[in-house]
Amino acid sequence: MSHVTNARSAPRRRPLPATLVVLLGLFVIAGVWLLVAPRSKAQGTGDNAATVTKGRVLFERGCSSCHGLHGEGTNQAPTLIGVGAAAADFQLTTGRMPLPAPGAEAERRDPIYPPEQIEALSAYVGSLAPGPPIPSIGDQQWNDADLAEGGELFRANCASCHQAAGKGGALTYGKHAPALSEATPVEALEAIRTGPENMPVFSPTQINDDQAVAIAKYVQFVTNPPDPGGAGLGHLGPIPEGLVIWLIGMTGVAAAALWIGSRQA
Amino acid sequence: MSDSDNRETGPDSPNSPEGADRGWETGGSVFDRSKTGSGAAATGGGAGSGEQALLQAGTSRGTGRAKKTAPVPAFLGPYATILAREEHPDREEVDRRSYRRGVRLVTFWFALAGVAAVAFIVLNFAGDVHKEYYTPVLGICIGVAMAGLGFGLVVWNKRLMPDEEAVQERHPLHSSPDDVVAFEEDFARGYQETGVGRHKVLRRTLLAAAGLLGLAPLAMIFNFGSIPHGELQVTRWTRGARLATRDGVALRLGDLPIGGIATVYPAIPDQNGKFVALTDNQTAADSTVMLIRLRPGEDQPVPGRETWSVEGHVAYSKICTHAGCPVGLYERTTQHLLCPCHQSTFLVTQHCLPIFGPAARPLPQLPIAVDADGYFIAQSDFIEPVGPSWWSRT
Amino acid sequence: MSLAKRAQHESRFIDDRLGSSGFLKTQLNKVFPDHWSFMLGEIALYSFIILLLTGVYLSFFFQASPAETIYNGSYVPLKGVTVSQAYATTLDISFDVRAGLVMRQIHHWSALLFVAAISVHLCRVFFTGAFRKPRELNWTIGVGLLTLGIVEGFLGYSLPDDLLSGTGIRIGYSIVQSIPFLGSWLGFLVFGGEYPGTEIIQRLYVIHILLIPGIILALISAHLAMVWHQKHTQFRGPGRTENNVVGSRIWPKYAANGSAYFFVVFAMCGLLGGLAQINPIWLYGPYDPANVSAASQPDWYMGWLDGSTRLFMPWEFRGAGVTLSPLFWPAIIMPGLIFTAMALYPTLEAKFTGDRQYHNLLDRPRDNPTRTAIGAASIGFYIVLWISGGNDVIASTFRISLNAMTWVGRIACITVPPITYIFTKRICIALQKRDEELRTHGIESGLIRQLPSGEFIEVSIPLPDPAPIELTPAEPIEEGPSGDGARREGTLVGRAGRAVSGFFVNRETGPPGG
Structure with missing residues (x-):
């Protein structure tokens, strides 16, 4: 039977209910996706000693212009004497070194050197002076490691810069503590x-x-x-949560008010 | 529109015959009549025109036909008027189909809500609380159930209930001048009768008693906490307290690499002379200290504090002088300490001078030394209060 | 017994004892104006109901105790860690209590929605002038509800005793401490001694679940009762006057809409509660005064205060034996002034415009350019502070310098409000002029016609009759017979009053809508 229409309001079917159905469907799909979404597995090993000589050749070709012929450092870059193989391995495997341009911020990139060259370079830098070696993690050690203890240490020592969920954070004057999502266990060590x-x-x-x-x-x-x-919202805490409540929550219920409050569908 | 006295003679009026009789058996109730449709409306002789108008609104859609005449403006007693509505006779067929569609749609939404509610109940018992699907699916169940009820009601309202535009007159919010005056006079008369105005002694003792009684709960506020007696001025650091990490390990000279930082707590000897680190929250809230090892010669101590550091090791309070957050972000090369709460930045090499952000005072420095066993120890407590400012801070 | 019979029976049973039918008949036929924006306040009401329902469930499992315990629930990465009872029971609610996490998350989301809805509702009321006589008291109650909602939200955020909320409490303590004369003592009173003490969580809990909800409930009741008694405002339109209400009756249309909307709001909170993870305290870890996480933020409604605190200059007064913390100005004085100004706004506007009339018809924002501009400037100020409250996350997400963000915020919070004010006012006046042209000349057709005389004229289409609601002119404000300026002709106060009043009523272009 008829929608009794008002003289001044034009009877017009609004597509909103359909939109809401679609939205609801999207929510359901999002929920299902959350349940079945794959989770990547962590993995990481690696330490070796390669020929220092091979490393020196590579070093002189690729690094010495900034770090000096023997890693003694120049006014453009710090000395590498004593930083250890661990430092070289970290910088090279995370692609921070070599820098794309002098003075650029060292950010995580795809590594420039292939793994065996990184091994050689690290061995060479490690040979310059005693320093931290590339760490190795035994399977036993990894399995025995206490996640809860790691968490306590992480919150006490790391979270202040890298954020509680390792999302990174801002430092002073444009510097940033990087997110840790891509860091392998060896890189972390x-x-x-x-x-x-x-x-x-x-x-x-x-x-x-x-x-x-x-x-x-x-x-x-x-x-x-x-x-x-549900969705992790980037594990960044109240800021994404605030965006969600305004952009989805408040906007959604206000749209519903628009639909409900309109005269006749 | 002028029928404003209608209510007085309506069935709700206790004075009317119908009202007195209540018509329990006569079927005079609006519930019955709205159920039986328009035919019954005519027989509801006892009903006032207001209820008839209600009825008209209710059945014009429900019976589905024969309502081609535009309803007369319906007047609901003194409360509201339903404005005239237009109906198109030629739309009747279309509308009937639309009505049936509406019924189906509402049924669908309600059924969906019911299914979701059942799913919630089943999942509440049968679901594995430790699985990742548990909470999202519960949320979806609640959402779908609520949305089903909500959407069903909206569609019901929009498609199956008659639309209406009603008008209600507003009445002046203020009382009539007579009432205003009468109230004021009554109040004043009562006031006169109490004699409060004449009995000065009564008035004053009453006020005094009430005031004193009011003070009693105020006095109880003091029971919530003590008055500060210098607690804010001191921390748990004392002369000879070792600098221990959270694990209770006292740090020795050489434990920290250059560019290293350690959050340390006071470790003081117990009865047996064993050093015990105080890492409880009460201690940590004001006694947490950062021990930082600078490069040789990097530190630029304030004159008079040259002996407060040991071989590039400096110790500063971790509690921000602005709002008390732990100043945890240490930049090894620029020697900045950044507070993540409000971005106050302190320069470690210059006695933690605030160089950016809202903090106005340097982080207090803890004078440290090394004892005979090589352990870092405090020379004394901080020489100034740590943490944020307060009024009587000196 | 049929449904109708039963309903009749119940209704008469109650009426015989309470005489309710006469009253209810009046109420059922009450007319409520139809406009979607009048439903925004309902969102807050419904989220409050959801908060009560979910909150009761949570309170059965939560223990507001700082007593230390070894966590031994099912969340492995915290197993064996020493935590407070409050934190441990919140973890239990999240991981081991059936439907615990979804209730906790619905509770938190609806808390965020509660304050958001109050804010939007407040903007609607402000920009349409719905706060004017006779509704000033209700506006003040509304401001009180907003304040209480913010406080209540902050207390709830503080209860789980996790690293994030503990940091918030720590800052709260410092803010209390910054109050002149009494600060350190007040801090000791609130916390039962020196920070952190052992009392605070229990106290926050009692205030959170008993005291403030009780006050909010009472104020909401008063708020609704006043709306009910005074009848809702309405927008201008054909047949709508200051002396009537045009819309739907409470029964059945409005009741159906209202309950439908409750379910829709609940549906949104339910879906968010299930599908969007909020406040994962297990990632933040237990509170430890020595620890902090980067990107420590309060919930959104406290963000502007965090922002003002971040932007404030390091101005600390020291001298004469006293210290005044730089926290005091942005965290106590600024919000104090803003909330006071908000609560007093209806009085102030009436004073400066000399408008003492009843207003049941709403303004459109353009009808009162000054008010709209004040509102827009305030929102501009708020948004600058709000963004600054998250400037570290923005800086690290978009690779901007944190210090640059701070300085931009410092400059913007001073410059954005006046610029917004001027632009908004101009836009409003331009819109008024456009409406005026439409009213007097009709709609532009784009057709040019040449008259026999050779003259070109533009053909305009006259407005339909009745004119669309949007073009119904606002009624001009009739100035009271004796404004404040008139009474205190020559005095400084009088002249100042006239100056401010001229700020509101633009004498050159005439009263709004004229």
Whole structure:
């Protein structure tokens, strides 16, 4: 039977209910996706000693213009004497070195050198002076590492810059603490021991090797944690939550008011 | 429109015969009549015109036909008027189909809500609370159930209920001048009768008693917490307290690499002379200290504080002087300490001078030394209060 | 017994005892104006109901105790960690209590929605002038509800005793401490001694679940009762006057809409609660005063205060034996002034415009350019502070310098409001002029016709009759017989009053809508 129409309101079918159905469907799909979405597995190993000579050749070709012929440093770049193989391995495997241009910010990129050349370069830098070696993590050690202890150490030492879920954060004057989502356990250990860029150095007396492995294990966990409550919203806390409540929550219910409050469908 | 007295003679009026009789058996209730449709409306002789108007609105859609005449403006007693509505006779067939579609749609939404509610109940018991699907599916169930009810009601309202535009007159919010005056006079008379105005003693003792009684709960506020007696001025650091990490490990000279930082707590000897680190929240809230090892010669101490550091090791309070957050972000090469709460930035090499952000005071420095066993120890407590400012901070 | 019979029976049973039918008949036929924006306040009401329902469920499982315990629930990465009872029970609610996490998340989302809805509702009321006589009291109650909602939200955010909320409490303590004369003592009173003490979570909990919800409930009741008694405002339109209400009756149209909307709001909160993870305290870890996470933020409604605190210059007064913290101005004085100004706004506007009339018809924002401009400037100010509250996350997400963000915020919070003010006012006046042209000349057709005399004229289409609601002119404000300026002719106060009043009523272009 008729929609009794008002003299002044034109009877017009609004597509809103259909839109809402679609939205609802999207919510359902999002929910299902959350349940079946694949989770990447962490993995990481690697240490070796390669020929120092091969490394020296590579070094002289690719690094010496900034770091000096024997890694003694220039006014453009710091000395590499004593930084250890761990530092070189970290910088090269994370693609931070070589820099695309002098003075650029060292950001994570795809590595320039293939793995065997990185091995050689690291061995060469490690041979310059005693320094932290490339760490290795035994399977036993990894399995024994206590996630809870790693978490406590991470919150006490790392979260202030890298954020509780390893999402990174801002530092002063345009510098940034990187997100840890791509860091392998070995890279995490190397960073702890060598303090790349502005990161402080943590010695084995402060954080012993088992503890460092526990931290690395926690980093692997927390950067890709299970989200029992639905979409993780980037694990960045109240800011994405505020965006969601305004852009989805408030906008959604206001749109519903527009639909409900309109005269006749 | 002028029928404003209608209500007085309507069935709701206790004075009317119908009202007194209540018509329990006569079927005079609006519930019955709205159920039986328009035919019954005519027989509801006792009903006032207001209820008839209601009825007309209710059945013009429900019976589905024969309502080609535009309803007369319906007047609902003194409350509201339904404005005239237009109906198109030629649209009747179309509308009937639309009506049936509406019924189907509402049924669908309600059924969906029911299914979702059942799913919620089943999942609540049968679902695995530790699986990642649990909470999202529960949320979807709640959402779908609620949305089903909501959408069903909206569609019902829009498609199956008659649309209407009603008008209601507003009445002045203020009382009539007579009432205003009468109230004021009554109040004043009552006031006169109390004699409060004449009995000065009564008035004053009453006010005094009430005031004093009011003070009693105020006094109880003092029971919520003590008055500060210098607690804010001191921390748990004392002369000889070791600098221990969270794990209770006292740090020794050489434990920290250059560019290293450690969050340390005071470790003080217990009865047996064993050093125990105080890492509880109460201690940590004001005694947390950062021990930082600078490059040799990098530190530029304030005159008079040259002996407060040991071989490039400096110790500063971790509690921000602005709002008390832990100043945790240490930049090894620029020697900045950044507070993540409000971005106050301190320069470590210059006694943690604030160089950016809202903090106005440097982080207090803890004078440290190394004891005979090589352990870092505090020379004394901080010489100034740590943390944010307060009024009587000196 | 049929449904109708039963309903009749119940209705009469109650009426025989309470005499309710006469009253209810009046109420059922009450007319409520139809406009979608009048439903925004309902969102807040419904989220409050959702908050009560979910909150009761949570309170059965939560223990507001700082007592230390070893966590031994099912979340492995915290197993064996020493945490407070409050934190442990929140983890239990999240991981081990059936339907615990979804209720917790619905509770949190609807809390965010509660404050958001109040804010939007407040803007609607402000920009349409719905706060004017006789509704000033209700506006003030509304401002009170907003304040309480913010406080209530902050207390709830603080309860789980996680690293994020503990940081918030720490800042809260410092803010209390910054109050002149009494600060350190007030801090001790609130926390039962020196920070952090052992009392605070229990106290926050009692205030959160008993005291403030009770006050909010009472104020909401008063708010609704006043709306009910005074009848809702309406927009201008044919047949709508200051002395009537045009819309749908409460029964059945409005009741159906209202309950439908409750379910829709609940559906949104339910879906968000299930599908969008909020406040994952297990990632933040237990509170430790020595720890902090980068990107520590409060919930959105506190963000502007965090922003003002971040932007404030390091101005600390020290001297004469006293210290005045730089926290005091942006965290206490600024919000205090803003909320006071908000609560007093209806009084102030009436004073400066000399408008003492009843207003049941709403303004459109353009009808009162000054008010709209004040509102827009305030929103501009708020948004600058709000963005600054998250400037570290923005800086790290978009690779901007944090310090640059801070300085942009410092400059913007001073420059954005006046610029917004001027632009908004001009736009409003331009829109008024356009309406005026439409009213007097009709709609531009784009057709040019040459008259026999050779003259070109533009053909304009006259407005339909009745004119669209949007073009119904606002009624000019009749100035009271004796404005404040008239009474205190020569005094400084009088002249200042006239100056400010001229700010509101533009004498050159005439009253709004004229």
